[in-house]
Each structure stands twice: as C-alpha cells, then as structure tokens.
Amino acid sequence: MAPNHGSLLYEGKAKCVFRSDQDEKVFIQFKNSATAFNAIKRAEFEDKGRLNCQISSCLFELLEKQGIPTHYLGVADDCWMVAKKVEIIPLEIVLRNIAAGSLCKETPIVKGTELEPPLLDIYYKDDQLGDPLLTDVRLEMLKLITPEQRSTLENLARDINFSLKLFFNQIDLILVDFKLEFGITHDRRIVLADEISPDTCRFWDKRTSDPEARILDKDRFRQDLDHVLEAYGEVLKRVQGACAKPQKCL
Amino acid sequence: MAPNHGSLLYEGKAKCVFRSDQDEKVFIQFKNSATAFNAIKRAEFEDKGRLNCQISSCLFELLEKQGIPTHYLGVADDCWMVAKKVEIIPLEIVLRNIAAGSLCKETPIVKGTELEPPLLDIYYKDDQLGDPLLTDVRLEMLKLITPEQRSTLENLARDINFSLKLFFNQIDLILVDFKLEFGITHDRRIVLADEISPDTCRFWDKRTSDPEARILDKDRFRQDLDHVLEAYGEVLKRVQGACAKPQKCL
Numbered sequence: 001m002a003p004n005h006g007s008l009l010y011e012g013k014a015k016c017v018f019r020s021d022q023d024e025k026v027f028i029q030f031k032n033s034a035t036a037f038n039a040i041k042r043a044e045f046e047d048k049g050r051l052n053c054q055i056s057s058c059l060f061e062l063l064e065k066q067g068i069p070t071h072y073l074g075v076a077d078d079c080w081m082v083a084k085k086v087e088i089i090p091l092e093i094v095l096r097n098i099a100a101g102s103l104c105k106e107t108p109i110v111k112g113t114e115l116e117p118p119l120l121d122i123y124y125k126d127d128q129l130g131d132p133l134l135t136d137v138r139l140e141m142l143k144l145i146t147p148e149q150r151s152t153l154e155n156l157a158r159d160i161n162f163s164l165k166l167f168f169n170q171i172d173l174i175l176v177d178f179k180l181e182f183g184i185t186h187d188r189r190i191v192l193a194d195e196i197s198p199d200t201c202r203f204w205d206k207r208t209s210d211p212e213a214r215i216l217d218k219d220r221f222r223q224d225l226d227h228v229l230e231a232y233g234e235v236l237k238r239v240q241g242a243c244a245k246p247q248k249c250l
Numbered sequence: 251m252a253p254n255h256g257s258l259l260y261e262g263k264a265k266c267v268f269r270s271d272q273d274e275k276v277f278i279q280f281k282n283s284a285t286a287f288n289a290i291k292r293a294e295f296e297d298k299g300r301l302n303c304q305i306s307s308c309l310f311e312l313l314e315k316q317g318i319p320t321h322y323l324g325v326a327d328d329c330w331m332v333a334k335k336v337e338i339i340p341l342e343i344v345l346r347n348i349a350a351g352s353l354c355k356e357t358p359i360v361k362g363t364e365l366e367p368p369l370l371d372i373y374y375k376d377d378q379l380g381d382p383l384l385t386d387v388r389l390e391m392l393k394l395i396t397p398e399q400r401s402t403l404e405n406l407a408r409d410i411n412f413s414l415k416l417f418f419n420q421i422d423l424i425l426v427d428f429k430l431e432f433g434i435t436h437d438r439r440i441v442l443a444d445e446i447s448p449d450t451c452r453f454w455d456k457r458t459s460d461p462e463a464r465i466l467d468k469d470r471f472r473q474d475l476d477h478v479l480e481a482y483g484e485v486l487k488r489v490q491g492a493c494a495k496p497q498k499c500l
Contacts, residue, residue: 106382107374107392119387124357132356135385137369142357 003027003076009085013039014052014199020082024186025073028081030056034199036222038130043221049079051232052197057081057246058239059164059196066163068156070192071183074249082249086183086193090144092123092131093153095161096177100202101219103177106133118161120154125181152190153182160192168203171238173216176202198232205234253277253326259335263289264302264449270332274436275323278331280306284449286472288380293471299329301482302447307331307496308489309414309446316413318406320442321433324499332499336433336443340394342373342381343403345411346427350452351469353427356383368411370404375431402440403432410442418453421488423466426452448482455484 005027006019016029030049035042053075060072071083096103099113103121122139123131134142145153157180168175178201183193194200198217205214215223216231255277256269266279280299285292303325310322321333346353349363353371372389373381384392395403407430418425428451433443444450448467455464465473466481 106379107384107388108376108379109391115391119391121385121388126358129356129358133383133385134357135371135383138357138371141359141365141369 030079053079056195058243075246090125094121098176172206174204280329306445308493325496340375343430344371422456424454
C-alpha cells in the first residue's frame with residue numbers, strides 16, 4: 001500500500017520520487033518497468049519493484065551499519081522506500097571486479113577476467129548523450145564535482161565494493177560489477193543514493209557454473225533469457241537470509 | 251606513376267603500405283576511398299589520394315624541420331609517399347583545440363567552445379571495437395605502451411599541435427582538432443606516422459563565417475555536403491603556398 005505521500009518530484013526509468021510531509025525526506029516508489037540499452041528495450045515485470053526495493057533496503061542497512069552514509073531511512077511498504085532528499089550528482093560510478101558488459105565491448109579484455117584492483121569507471125549520467133564514459137580530463141572539464149568530492153566518491157565506492165563483495169560471497173553470489181549514484185543532502189553531505197539491486201549489479205551464482213543459469217541480474221532481460229523474476233527473487237531470498245528485516249519507517 | 255614497389259604489407263581504409271628494396275623503408279599509397287562512421291559510409295573521390303599525400307608530405311617536412319621525428323622520407327609520386335617502416339602503436343591520439351565531433355556527442359560541451367589547454371583524448375585503434383575512447387586506467391590495463399612511451403606520445407602530440415596550429419593560422423585555417431598515430435621504427439624510436447590531412451584533421455576556413463562553407467575537411471563527406479574535393483584542394487593550395495615543395499625520394 002502506498003504511504004501517504006505528497007506530489008511527484010521526479011520520475012526516472014525505474015523509480016518515482018515523491019514529497020513527504022518533511023522537506024528533507026522523500027518516498028521512493030520502485031517501479032515494475034525494466035529498461036535496457038538506454039531504454040530502447042522495455043518491459044514490465046510484475047513484482048520487480050518490490051524485489052528491488054527490499055534488496056536495496058537490506059543492502060543500504062548493511063552499509064549504514066558499516067559506517068557508509070546513504071540516503072536510506074527505512075521501508076514504508078513492499079515497493080516504497082523512505083529516504084533523505086538529495087540532489088543527485090549526475091555521475092554513474094561503476095565498480096568492476098570481473099570483466100563483463102560494456103568493458104568487453106570497448107576493450108579487448110575478455111569477459112570473466114578478474115580485475116585486481118577493481119576497475120572504477122565514471123560515466124556522465126545523461127540519457128540523451130547515452131551515459132558516456134568520462135576520461136579524467138573530461139570529468140575535470142565538466143566541473144560537476146570538485147576534486148575533493150571526486151576523491152570522496154571514489155573512496156566511498158571502493159569501500160562499498162569491498163563490503164558488498166564480501167557479503168555476496170557469503171551468500172554464494174559473485175558481485176561482478178555494479179553502478180552507484182551519489183547525492184548531496186540538505187546539509188551538503190555526500191551520501192550513497194539510488195538503489196543496489198539486480199537492475200544495477202551483475203550477480204553470478206556460485207552454485208552453478210552454467211554461463212546462462214548463473215546470471216541472476218538484469219542481463220537475463222538484456223539477453224532475452226527467461227526466469228528474470230525468479231533470478232531477482234533468488235537474490236532477495238539469499239540477501240534476506242543473511243540480513244535483518246529492513247526497518248519500517250513512515 | 252607507381253614507384254617500383256614490392257609486395258603489399260598492409261591495406262587500411264585510406265592507404266596501402268608496400269615493401270621496398272630496403273627492409274626499413276616502405277612505399278605508402280594514398281587511396282581515393284573515403285570512409286566515415288567506422289566505415290559504414292563509403293565513397294570514392296578521384297584525386298583525394300594525391301591531395302592527402304601532398305598535404306601530408308608538406309606537413310611532415312615542416313614538422314621534421316622543427317625537430318619532430320616522423321616516419322616521412324619523401325614523396326615518390328603524386329599519391330605515393332616513402333616512409334620508414336614502423337610498427338604502428340594501436341592508439342589514436344586526438345588533439346582538440348575547439349569542441350566538435352564526438353566530444354560534443356559525448357559531453358554537454360557545446361560545438362565551437364575553445365578548449366584551453368587543448369584536450370588530448372586517447373582512443374584504442376580497433377575497427378571491430380569501434381575505436382573506443384580510453385580512460386587513463388583502461389589505457390594502463392591494456393599495457394600497449396609503457397608509462398614512459400605514453401609520456402613521449404603526449405609530449406610529441408602537444409608539440410605537434412602547437413606547431414601546426416600556428417602554421418595553419420598563418421594560412422587562414424583554424425585547426426579545430428586532429429588525430430595522430432605513432433609508430434616504432436626498426437631502431438625502437440617513436441615517430442609520428444600515418445598522415446596529416448583533411449581526412450584526419452578538422453579545418454575551419456577563417457575567410458568565411460558561414461558554418462557550412464568554412465568546413466574544409468572530411469566533415470563535408472560525413473555531413474553530405476558538396477565540394478568535398480574542392481575543400482581538400484583549397485587546403486593543399488594554401489599549404490603549398492606556405493611550404494617548400496616536398497622532396498622527391500625513390
């Protein structure tokens with residue numbers, strides 16, 4: 001059931017953000033829509049919103065307990081999260097532990113290659129430009145963040161990767177790569193925002209070596225594989241088995 | 251007339267490289283074929299080979315006189331260059347003085363913006379991968395060059411830009427951006443290779459402010475504008491007016 005929310009602040013491809021009765025708090029609704037390849041491919045998956053909301057909530061709570069600042073405040077209902085209102089920094093920070101996806105289309109690095117140290121790529125979050133990869137110099141030229149903020153983002157992203165990689169390993173999931181977005185709060189602090197879910201991460205199941213069966217993330221949708229929802233459900237089951245139930249917050 | 255060349259060593263989109271009677275010397279034939287958008291768009295332009303060969307020869311001689319090491323040895327005939335045999339480093343070094351082309355598709359930087367200092371972008375030269383842009387870390391990961399070689403390439407590219415920008419300014423051409431390729435000679439020296447021509451540079455004519463008329467480079471072909479050959483011819487005329495005639499070499 002939707003919480004008692006205010007007007008729509010922002011609608012993205014996978015989430016809607018609504019006002020609450022407090023200026024610094026928002027309600028985030030996780031949608032069932034799935035998009036890929038910069039929204040060229042679209043579909044609806046009944047229950048995806050709930051799965052991603054619950055997975056994200058568990059992971060944000062885990063990170064908060066480890067001292068990582070996030071926008072997360074609690075869950076309001078199945079597919080509703082309560083979060084600090086932030087101004088999203090228009091950058092996508094991608095952490096790669098194993099080569100997959102666009103990295104293998106843009107370099108001769110073979111899919112499955114272990115990346116040590118993990119590769120951190122920064123993309124400009126702009127649908128019209130197709131979320132282009134940024135070089136160091138281009139990032140500086142855009143003046144979206146200060147060098148200090150950049151350093152904060154990169155350090156947080158590496159800490160988050162360290163923590164999540166260990167966590168997922170314990171539940172037999174390989175964290176191949178994932179995308180993070182950060183935001184700036186009312187009081188000018190940088191916090192992890194957006195979501196952490198099979199929409200934004202690549203997970204490979206350690207319990208099978210079959211290259212298709214092991215995929216437990218949005219690549220099933222991108223590659224037209226079946227059982228998309230079951231894969232997301234399996235991730236939630238394992239995450240919930242290792243975490244406390246997300247805290248209700250209204 | 252073709253010089254007395256040996257067997258074909260390499261055929262690219264715009265040039266063929268042939269053996270000579272000496273192991274460290276090659277003949278390079280400039281072709282009339284034009285390609286754009288990673289060879290999706292193709293055409294033949296009668297006389298383009300000669301124009302690019304003569305423009306490149308003048309510019310290589312100019313750079314050699316200023317102490318820039320190049321592969322250039324001389325011209326053999328209208329569309330034949332004699333050059334040191336090199337192993338091409340599979341990187342494209344792009345110098346940008348003014349924002350145009352892919353930079354404006356991949357960032358919000360507006361076409362025509364002056365870039366000071368000039369922007370140096372490095373791409374991986376690989377047609378199958380679509381010549382992707384490389385970040386600093388991706389370039390390191392590919393281990394194509396040592397950090398010392400990278401520094402040599404970047405310094406040479408900036409020196410070349412400094413020199414060419416001044417030269418073209420004197421003949422009323424704005425050097426908007428250009429692509430360089432480097433090679434390694436028999437004796438392991440890094441030299442400028444490939445070509446410098448309206449195929450690899452963007453030139454805007456200072457004698458007109460009309461945004462279409464001022465284009466004197468391959469953008470005329472990319473954008474389906476007429477008078478492609480006339481534009482290349484105008485560049486050659488101005489270059490030859492300011493340079494000595496390229497030295498014959500057989």
